[in-house]
Amino acid sequence: MRTDVVIIGGGPSGLLLSQLLNRAGVDTVVLERASRAHVLGRIRAGVLEAGTVGMLQQAGAGDRMLREGMPHDGCIFSDDDLMVRIDFAELTGKTVMVYGQTEVTADLYAAQDAIGATILHEVSDVAIRDADTDAPFVAFTHEGARKRIDCAYVAGCDGFHGVSRKTIPESVRREHERVYPFGWLGVLSRTPPAHEELIYANSANGFALASMRNPMLSRYYVQVPLSDRVEDWSDDRFWERLTSCLPREVAGTLVTGPSVEKSIAPLRSFVSEPLRWGRLFLVGDAAHIVPPTGAKGLNLAVSDVFYLHQALIRAVRHGETDGIDSYSARALGRIWKAMRFSWSMTMMLHRFDGEDSFAAEMRKATLLHLAQSETARRDLAENYIGLPF
Ligand code: FAS
Ligand code: PHB
Numbered sequence: 001m002r003t004d005v006v007i008i009g010g011g012p013s014g015l016l017l018s019q020l021l022n023r024a025g026v027d028t029v030v031l032e033r034a035s036r037a038h039v040l041g042r043i044r045a046g047v048l049e050a051g052t053v054g055m056l057q058q059a060g061a062g063d064r065m066l067r068e069g070m071p072h073d074g075c076i077f078s079d080d081d082l083m084v085r086i087d088f089a090e091l092t093g094k095t096v097m098v099y100g101q102t103e104v105t106a107d108l109y110a111a112q113d114a115i116g117a118t119i120l121h122e123v124s125d126v127a128i129r130d131a132d133t134d135a136p137f138v139a140f141t142h143e144g145a146r147k148r149i150d151c152a153y154v155a156g157c158d159g160f161h162g163v164s165r166k167t168i169p170e171s172v173r174r175e176h177e178r179v180y181p182f183g184w185l186g187v188l189s190r191t192p193p194a195h196e197e198l199i200y201a202n203s204a205n206g207f208a209l210a211s212m213r214n215p216m217l218s219r220y221y222v223q224v225p226l227s228d229r230v231e232d233w234s235d236d237r238f239w240e241r242l243t244s245c246l247p248r249e250v251a252g253t254l255v256t257g258p259s260v261e262k263s264i265a266p267l268r269s270f271v272s273e274p275l276r277w278g279r280l281f282l283v284g285d286a287a288h289i290v291p292p293t294g295a296k297g298l299n300l301a302v303s304d305v306f307y308l309h310q311a312l313i314r315a316v317r318h319g320e321t322d323g324i325d326s327y328s329a330r331a332l333g334r335i336w337k338a339m340r341f342s343w344s345m346t347m348m349l350h351r352f353d354g355e356d357s358f359a360a361e362m363r364k365a366t367l368l369h370l371a372q373s374e375t376a377r378r379d380l381a382e383n384y385i386g387l388p389f
Contacts, residue, residue, distance in 0.1 A: 001149040003027045003118075004316045006138045007157055008126055008164055010039055010119055012101060013284035013301040014157030015108035018117050019059040020309040026316045029149055030119040031126055031140055033158070036109065043188060043261050045101040045298035046211050046219055047072075047198070049386030050094045052302040056104065061111035068214070069099035075198040075384070077349075078247045079367040084377075085197075091374070091381040098198075100213045101298050128154050128167045132278035152279065153312060153324075157301075159285040160270070168277040180267040180291060180346060181353060184209075184221040185228065187238055188261040193218045194246060194254050200293070200349055201245045202363055207293075207350045208245035221292075223350055224264060235259050267291040269343050271335060275328040281308055288335050293349060294342035299386055300335060306389045307331045334387060341383040 005021055007014045010032030018028045032039065048056075048069070056062040073089040088095055112119060126140040137150045156164020165173070193212035201208040206223035213219055222241045224233070239256040246254065270289040275282045284301030307330050311323025348366050352359065370376050 001029065001147065003029045003149060003151050005153045005155055005312055006031065006149050006151045007155045008128070008138070009156070009158035009162060009286070010034075010036075010121070011157065011159060011284070012105055012108065012298055013305055014155070015105065015112055015119075016055065016059055016061075016302065017155055017157060017283065017305045017309055018119070019061060019108060019111050019115070020055075020305065021312060022115055022117050023060065024309070024313045024317065026313055028117065030112075030117065031123045031138065032119060032121045033123060033126070034121065036121050040102065040106055040109070042105070043100070043102055043186070043219075043263070045292070045295065046098060046213065047295035047299075048097040048099055048104070049299040049302075050096065051306070051386045051389055052299050053097050055302050055306060056107070059108070059111060060114075061104075061107045064103065064107050065097065065099050068103070069097045070212070070214070071095045072098050072197055075200065076195065077367060077370060078199055078201045078203075079364055080203050081247045081249070082367065082371060083199075083247050083249075084367060084371040086370075086377050086381050086384065088381045088385050091378040092385050094385045096295075096385055098212060104298070126158075126163050128156075128164065128280060131167060131280035134279070136279045152316060154280045155283055155308065155312075156280060156286045157283045160289055162286050164280065164282055164286045165272050167280060168272075168282075172274070172277060174273045176271045176273075178269040178343065180350070181226060182206075182223050182350060183226055183228070183264045183266045184292065185224045185230070185233055185238065185264050186219065186221045186262070187235075187259045188213070189218050189220070189257045189259055190216055191218050191255040191257040192216060194220075194250050199246065199250060200345075201247070202349045202367060203245040204351075205241060205244045208242050210242075210246060210250070225353070226266060228264060230262050230264055233262065238262070265292070267293075267346065269339055271332075271339060273328070273332060275304070275331055276324070281324070281327060283308055288339065290339060290342035291346045293345040294338065294384070296338045296342050300338050303334050303389050304331050334389065337383075337387055
């Protein structure tokens with residue numbers, strides 16, 4: 001087989017890149033390790049930046065999002081009972097879209113099917129070969145047979161545990177990491193959301209987030225020690241902790257119910273540089289991980305796709321390499337700013353075991369300053385709704 005671009009990974013970044021390239025006349029093959037059902041069963045991000053909304057529309061995969069998604073003008077930060085509203089619309093003129101990554105992935109699969117894109121599921125033993133030459137290829141096993149695809153370029157959209165990043169020699173890679181000493185226990189429940197907007201709650205009992213998917217599907221998170229396992233948390237224990245973290249005026253009207261999904265995600269900040277090695281390009285979680293505190297993970301993957309799809313179209317269709325030559329530096333410029341925002345939000349809102357009273361007072365002062373300074377609220381809003389591509 002031969003194609004223009006082999007895309008490793010059929011998550012949101014791989015599917016979006018495939019959709020944009022094919023619509024521009026660049027042929028692709030997507031290689032996905034899991035089954036389509038498994039990919040579609042994942043529950044992850046919930047907030048889309050304005051740039052992401054635009055990219056999905058540009059890809060022809062935005063219609064259901066515009067019908068069923070919930071535009072949000074603001075969100076709340078709370079410190080025990082103090083509630084501070086960040087008015088995105090007033091402070092930046094922009095809003096965000098609350099629409100689950102699960103739905104984004106389903107819409108991208110539907111759009112890919114509509115154009116007859118090639119997506120091979122349940123592939124294994126993917127190996128990227130000769131990426132540092134002008135004739136790269138990808139070997140893999142599919143339906144019991146070992147296969148090979150020759151291509152012009154390879155896009156590594158295979159997430160943190162994929163093969164793409166590790167294909168770049170360690171001597172070339174520069175990795176930066178911060179692993180946080182806690183995780184998020186997430187619950188999905190068929191109950192009305194605690195509040196009409198998201199609440200990021202700092203409290204004496206740690207961090208909690210009240211989010212949603214639709215008017216009868218709520219998504220909640222509480223901070224838990226890394227040593228905790230999902231089986232340590234009954235629904236009752238979860239609701240009790242969430243209630244203890246939310247402001248009393250919200251907790252008092254919280255509707256609880258059985259969890260339909262419950263999982264623990266560790267938190268880390270991670271960047272691997274450069275994003276390019278020869279004809280291999282890293283995209284999304286394959287290159288970087290952010291703590292979900294800033295709602296940046298999925299959105300950062302989309303901005304990588306914004307830069308790379310333009311670059312690959314210029315290279316494949318017009319033989320111009322300026323875009324691929326500048327991709328890594330351009331994408332990293334935005335990645336580091338989103339990395340900083342996600343890190344600062346995580347430090348502002350989480351209790352660290354063994355922290356002293358000074359750290360707790362710093363958190364309180366940060367939230368109080370947010371309440372009293374429009375400049376501080378505008379800075380947070382500009383980062384939350386998404387910095388320009
Ligand atoms: P993905 O990891 O989504 O997709 C990579 C794909 O590559 C997967 O389908 C995988 O099966 C496939 N793959 C891996 N290795 C392969 C191989 N060797 N060969 C072929 N295919 C391979 N972000 C937020 O903004 N908010 C959140 O609340 C949030 N919660 C999250 C919770 C969890 C548990 C996780 C893991 C992530 C969360 N994220 C969140 C971040 C998440 O949304 C990612 O940023 C987003 O999925 C990035 O998309 P991709 O880069 O496509 O990577
Ligand atoms: C979610 O709804 O899953 C969500 C929303 C905002 C975040 C993280 C997760 O910052």
